[in-house]
Amino acid sequence: MPIRLLLLCCLLLAPLAARALSPAQARALADGDTDARIAALDQAVAANAPGLAPFAQALLDDAVKLTPAAVLVVDGAQAHDAAGGAPAALPDDAADVVNNNRMRGALQAALAALELRAPDPARRRAAVAALAAAGLDESLLPLVEQALGAETDAALKSSLRQLRATVMVGASDPKRRLAAAQLLVDADDPGVRGLLIDRVAQEPDAAVRAALQDSLARLDARLAWGERLGLLFTGLSLGSILLLVALGLAICYGLMGVINMAHGELMMIGAYATYVVQNLVRAYWPAAFDAYVLIALPVSFLVAAAVGALLERLVIRHLYGRPLETLLATWGISLVLQQAVRSVFGAQNVLVENPAWLSGGVAVLPNLVLPWNRLAIIAFALVVLGLVAFLIARTRLGLFVRGVTQNRAMAACMGVNTARIDTYAFALGAGIAGLAGGALAQVGNVGPDLGQGYIVDAFMVVVLGGVGQLAGTVIAASGLGVLNKLLEGWSGPVLAKIMVLVVIVVFIQKRPQGLFAFKGREA
Amino acid sequence: MPLTRRIFTISSLALAAAAASLPAQAADTIKIGVLHSLSGTMAISETALKDMVLMAVDDVNAHGGVLGKKLEPVVVDPASNWPLFAEKARQLITQDKVAVVFGCWTSVSRKSVLPVFEELGSLLFYPVQYEGEELSKNVFYTGAAPNQQAIPAVEYLMSKDGGSAKRFVLLGTDYVYPRTTNKILRAFLHGKGVADADIMEEYTPFGHSDYQGIIAKIKKFASEGKKTAVVSTINGDSNVPFYKELGNQGLKATDIPVVAFSVGEEELRGVDTKPLVGHLAAWNYFMSIKNPVNAAWIKQWSDYAKAHKLPGQADKPLTNDPMEATWIGVHMWAAAANKAKSTDTDKVIAAMAGQSFKAPDGFTVEMDAKNHHLHKPVFIGEVKADGQFSVVWKTPGPVKAQPWSPYIPEDKGKKDEPEKK
Numbered sequence: 001m002p003i004r005l006l007l008l009c010c011l012l013l014a015p016l017a018a019r020a021l022s023p024a025q026a027r028a029l030a031d032g033d034t035d036a037r038i039a040a041l042d043q044a045v046a047a048n049a050p051g052l053a054p055f056a057q058a059l060l061d062d063a064v065k066l067t068p069a070a071v072l073v074v075d076g077a078q079a080h081d082a083a084g085g086a087p088a089a090l091p092d093d094a095a096d097v098v099n100n101n102r103m104r105g106a107l108q109a110a111l112a113a114l115e116l117r118a119p120d121p122a123r124r125r126a127a128v129a130a131l132a133a134a135g136l137d138e139s140l141l142p143l144v145e146q147a148l149g150a151e152t153d154a155a156l157k158s159s160l161r162q163l164r165a166t167v168m169v170g171a172s173d174p175k176r177r178l179a180a181a182q183l184l185v186d187a188d189d190p191g192v193r194g195l196l197i198d199r200v201a202q203e204p205d206a207a208v209r210a211a212l213q214d215s216l217a218r219l220d221a222r223l224a225w226g227e228r229l230g231l232l233f234t235g236l237s238l239g240s241i242l243l244l245v246a247l248g249l250a251i252c253y254g255l256m257g258v259i260n261m262a263h264g265e266l267m268m269i270g271a272y273a274t275y276v277v278q279n280l281v282r283a284y285w286p287a288a289f290d291a292y293v294l295i296a297l298p299v300s301f302l303v304a305a306a307v308g309a310l311l312e313r314l315v316i317r318h319l320y321g322r323p324l325e326t327l328l329a330t331w332g333i334s335l336v337l338q339q340a341v342r343s344v345f346g347a348q349n350v351l352v353e354n355p356a357w358l359s360g361g362v363a364v365l366p367n368l369v370l371p372w373n374r375l376a377i378i379a380f381a382l383v384v385l386g387l388v389a390f391l392i393a394r395t396r397l398g399l400f401v402r403g404v405t406q407n408r409a410m411a412a413c414m415g416v417n418t419a420r421i422d423t424y425a426f427a428l429g430a431g432i433a434g435l436a437g438g439a440l441a442q443v444g445n446v447g448p449d450l451g452q453g454y455i456v457d458a459f460m461v462v463v464l465g466g467v468g469q470l471a472g473t474v475i476a477a478s479g480l481g482v483l484n485k486l487l488e489g490w491s492g493p494v495l496a497k498i499m500v501l502v503v504i505v506v507f508i509q510k511r512p513q514g515l516f517a518f519k520g521r522e523a
Numbered sequence: 524m525p526l527t528r529r530i531f532t533i534s535s536l537a538l539a540a541a542a543a544s545l546p547a548q549a550a551d552t553i554k555i556g557v558l559h560s561l562s563g564t565m566a567i568s569e570t571a572l573k574d575m576v577l578m579a580v581d582d583v584n585a586h587g588g589v590l591g592k593k594l595e596p597v598v599v600d601p602a603s604n605w606p607l608f609a610e611k612a613r614q615l616i617t618q619d620k621v622a623v624v625f626g627c628w629t630s631v632s633r634k635s636v637l638p639v640f641e642e643l644g645s646l647l648f649y650p651v652q653y654e655g656e657e658l659s660k661n662v663f664y665t666g667a668a669p670n671q672q673a674i675p676a677v678e679y680l681m682s683k684d685g686g687s688a689k690r691f692v693l694l695g696t697d698y699v700y701p702r703t704t705n706k707i708l709r710a711f712l713h714g715k716g717v718a719d720a721d722i723m724e725e726y727t728p729f730g731h732s733d734y735q736g737i738i739a740k741i742k743k744f745a746s747e748g749k750k751t752a753v754v755s756t757i758n759g760d761s762n763v764p765f766y767k768e769l770g771n772q773g774l775k776a777t778d779i780p781v782v783a784f785s786v787g788e789e790e791l792r793g794v795d796t797k798p799l800v801g802h803l804a805a806w807n808y809f810m811s812i813k814n815p816v817n818a819a820w821i822k823q824w825s826d827y828a829k830a831h832k833l834p835g836q837a838d839k840p841l842t843n844d845p846m847e848a849t850w851i852g853v854h855m856w857a858a859a860a861n862k863a864k865s866t867d868t869d870k871v872i873a874a875m876a877g878q879s880f881k882a883p884d885g886f887t888v889e890m891d892a893k894n895h896h897l898h899k900p901v902f903i904g905e906v907k908a909d910g911q912f913s914v915v916w917k918t919p920g921p922v923k924a925q926p927w928s929p930y931i932p933e934d935k936g937k938k939d940e941p942e943k944k
Binding site for chain 2: 034035062096098100101102104105108133134190191193194197198223227230231234237238342346347348349351353354359360361363367369371372373374443444445447448449453485488489492493494497
């Protein structure tokens with residue numbers, strides 16, 4: 001029984017070391033198979049061994065190394081002995097302590113359990129939440145009981161009781177099981193759901209089973225909300241990407257009637273502009289790396305707009321009124337742009353890193369986490385939409401654009417330089433494509449064929465929304481996003497994509513003018 | 524007419540010159556083909572393999588070459604386009620007259636080139652773990668068969684240390700490798716008493732980039748019962764958005780571990796791995812394995828990457844399992860050709876049997892005498908915060924490959940060696 005012997009050592013040695021782990025404790029925690037290490041950990045937690053928390057944290061941080069003589073905690077280039085804390089030399093052959101998921105889970109639970117004794121209620125609350133998320137292990141039950149006895153905060157007391165109930169629900173006494181099942185009525189952790197389903201299946205006592213089923217039904221009802229909102233959010237998130245992609249096209253194709261097959265490549269240029277800005281900021285101004293996105297967005301707009309203006313002046317201008325030639329010419333341009341990017345940046349994907357503030361997410365409900373990058377893109381799409389709507393509806397440029405698209409000859413008679421307005425409008429559409437590319441670089445891969453994956457979606461949104469209509473584009477984009485995600489949840493992403501295409505084909509057959517159409521002589 | 528005649532004279536002279544120079548050139552070098560995607564969705568994984576072939580060729584040449592001649596690599600880009608793989612393979616064999624081809628990552632590309640190699644009697648070295656269910660005389664498989672990767676990984680997940688998983692999500696890219704591997708895994712899990720209700724199978728297209736819905740589905744499935752684990756056979760650049768989403772949604776390895784079969788050090792380059800700590804990968808090699816052979820090999824790769832200014836690799840050199848398998852493959856072929864004193868396909872095949880090589884995984888790996896697969900050790904690693912893997916489980920030594928899975932009933936009685944043609 002080496003474990004028991006080990007524990008005996010721990011117990012004997014514990015009183016000797018005043019503020020640190022004993023060498024035997026440290027070695028038992030860091031060396032050996034996972035079963036023995038977890039047993040040692042449980043024992044140390046129960047004994048409230050001094051110095052356990054920092055050592056457990058060091059283990060979690062992969063900062064512990066083993067030599068035959070000592071257990072060392074590494075801190076940068078220096079190391080100190082885990083037992084005693086004396087500085088120590090770090091030999092080259094010191095072995096890393098490897099923690100697997102099971103050990104890491106146990107360490108996290110142990111740290112949380114130690115935090116249950118913290119004086120600050122906020123820290124205790126965090127500890128209870130961490131224990132609930134990890135799933136309470138039976139070995140930590142005495143600690144929870146102890147904490148429950150000492151707890152003064154009423155809210156914390158009830159969450160501790162609930163935490164205890166997740167273990168008690170498996171007790172041998174039916175009365176205690178019943179009490180636990182009733183306590184779990186208020187549980188909102190998705191992890192409890194699996195536990196309840198499992199217990200319902202094996203519960204022999206009818207009353208307890210009924211209580212468990214009641215708790216489960218209520219939990220399901222609460223979690224269902226998270227699922228519904230989650231579906232809506234993923235749909236809106238996809239919709240916001242589709243909207244960004246389609247907005248530029250809504251101007252080029254919708255307002256000006258140019259079938260621009262190179263639209264996707266203008267997005268790709270925007271994404272590469274973001275990549276270049278990221279590298280420049282990292283090289284010359286590393287302190288501001290987290291803010292590179294804010295610099296990259298205007299740059300992607302300007303670069304894509306410049307390429308767009310050039311395209312309009314050199315190629316598209318000569319093809320107005322000849323849609324088939326425009327289509328072929330812009331398709332050719334898209335290939336040229338792709339190859340150009342391949343030649344300059346290489347055929348491989350390039351790496352665009354998320355700044356720290358776009359990583360991670362916010363937990364709104366226990367089973368609903370909204371990632372920051374998705375939230376940011378939804379907000380960004382709305383801002384771009386607002387700017388475009390303002391530009392078209394309220395500014396002089398917008399007035400000219402609308403005038404030229406509605407009646408070119410009349411606009412020219414009124415003194416509008418229609419050729420210049422064409423260039424501006426096309427450049428604006430291209431610039432918005434660039435913005436979309438810059439935003440997409442935060443969620444997807446950036447490579448020379450980035451644009452090809454989105455060009456079909458963009459045309460789908462514009463055609464479905466009704467050519468020439470911003471409002472139609474918005475509704476079509478969010479509608480397609482939600483529909484896509486709804487079908488994806490039901491049939492998987494491969495089939496969902498096909499079904500969405502079928503829906504659109506059928507819709508366009510029934511209503512060729514799209515969701516919205518000009519009510520006027522044209523329509 | 525005089526002009527035409529002059530052209531004719533010049534061109535025939537040129538032809539004669541070319542013909543005269545051909546044997547001279549052929550005497551100098553032996554051509555070998557490199558057939559890896561350098562663009563498209565698989566470029567993220569395959570580009571490093573192309574560079575590794577080139578480094579291995581340099582290494583073989585520096586040690587005397589093959590049959591006293593230098594190797595000359597011919598690199599083509601099949602662009603993640605499966606039919607193009609077959610075209611390029613044919614071009615390499617018939618036009619460039621290569622003695623052997625190193626290439627392919629996805630099984631669909633291998634299936635695409637296989638008829639070409641069998642028809643033209645040439646030789647392919649395939650360096651990536653795959654689904655098995657294939658044994659061609661014209662292919663040497665230097666990656667893992669399912670029993671050298673997938674099965675041990677799932678066994679680990681079911682073990683106490685792996686989290687005693689009872690429910691499984693089989694998530695993959697929609698093509699032959701994930702579908703076949705998952706078919707084998709499902710049969711294996713049935714044998715272990717896992718019911719169909721506890722297995723969820725899900726596929727995404729190549730290049731898929733929106734994993735929100737999939738991850739929500741995984742979370743929901745996990746909340747419906749006991750401990751759940753995800754087995755990912757996602758291939759190519761889809762892995763970057765998948766792992767980013769995994770981190771952003773806070774799916775922790777201690778709750779729902781994800782074990783991947785096609786994700787190594789190279790695919791995680793540029794992904795923020797701090798939220799991903801503890802997710803797993805199963806391979807026959809990890810860069811973090813400590814032994815002198817591996818240290819020397821990593822050093823050689825770093826120097827090579829710096830000297831050739833390889834994008835990404837020059838700043839942060841990374842090695843991974845398929846690169847190791849490529850390295851082993853080139854060296855074993857060179858040794859076999861030297862042993863056979865010929866680059867003739869049949870003679871090399873005969874000489875390959877029982878070839879051994881001191882590999883960076885710390886073992887001397889051996890080519891099976893019959894089944895064209897390597898005996899390889901199996902490692903299971905967990906992602907660390909720095910994007911490397913720490914080995915949490917390994918086999919005591921190399922394992923013999925079983926290309927025909929014992930869990931698939933139709934495979935009963937199939938011979939463990941290629942059919943003689």
